[in-house]
Amino acid sequence: MWRYFLPTRVFSGSGVLKENAGLLRETGTKAFIVTGRNSARISGALDDLYEILKVIEIPHFLFDEVEENPSFDNVEAGKRALLESECDFVIAIGGGSPLDAAKAMAVLAKNPELSCKELYGGSNLMALPVIAVPTTSGTGSEVTPYSILTDSNGIKKGFGMPSIFPVLALLDPVYTLSMPWSITLATALDALSHSLEGEIVNSAQNPLVKMLSKSATEIIARTLPLVREKQDDLILRERLQYSSMIAGMVIAHTGTTAVHAAGYPLSSFKGVKHGMANAMIIPSVFERIALSSPDTVLNAIKPFDNLEELRKFLDRFDIWRDKLDISDDEVLEWSTQSERAAHNKKTPGVFDRDFYINLYRELRGN
16 A cells, blocks of 8 residues: 655746746735745745735745754744744745745744744644755655754754645745755755655555656756756756655655764754765665675666765765764764664664664764
8 A cells, every 4th residue: 555645836938937937925914924044035935925925016024144053042942033023924945944944934833832952743734735846856855744953952853744744845946056066965865865765665665656757867967967067957957856746755655774873963063964865874774784785775776876985976076085083972873863863764674773883983983
């Protein structure tokens, strides 16, 4: 038995915001715009949105303080601003951080008695409607029911509930042209990790998920090297944006694996971009999975014929160029955290503390 559920309406193409201005009017009467400090402006998306909201006479309030890894405090500040502004829907512009933060704010505004910490209790809560306008091609957050935040101890934690699926995802590849190569690479590798990990969990059980995963992996494998040479090519950018979205659809149904569990500390404490952290870890985790489930791995990594071919692809982007400065205490602390992560339950094989200790030691070079 398998299922497929995606309540998000997706519109894609150049000028998609202006072409679908009427949908914004249908969503609410006052827009709370959530962005980071730069990408929404640099991409041109924020100016386009301002112009559209003026034409359709929708007032707005801007919260442009989202951090790269949004903390509980950061989201709580957004919640207060959202409640004070009396907006009735949210428009998130940017990469995964603004989109994830906006989702959490939308839940908290609908349930103002709750704190960020209480979003992790497993309840399905109501939320204000969220419209997502991605400016990166990596997280797929525009089509997922997840929000990844950072707690007071600096640890990344995710929660999910159906109400935070965006009601609209408006994808314009023009907004991704302003990404520098370093961000393009990191976000594309994040999408690749989603497609690979999702199919590890799915293991060919859901044919739609398998189809989406295979397609996303093929597009990224074929397109990413070309984008490095032609970063202003809109067609290539559109392909990456599409692959990120369908990889998001994959993990919306599967969640992620031990790759994410192990990668979070590298982003939280060492400043490694999330997608780069995942890419550094994928080969080791997949090699461990292959010890007990080799066919699962071979199925998940198609069109790569084997793990060595996948590693060679990743090698093309120098992701292991620099060894990380990880102390012995950090190795032990992160290994304990990773061993306890819920991601391990979805990952075939044994992922105990010793595995993570060896993994982190390998990443630092000893």
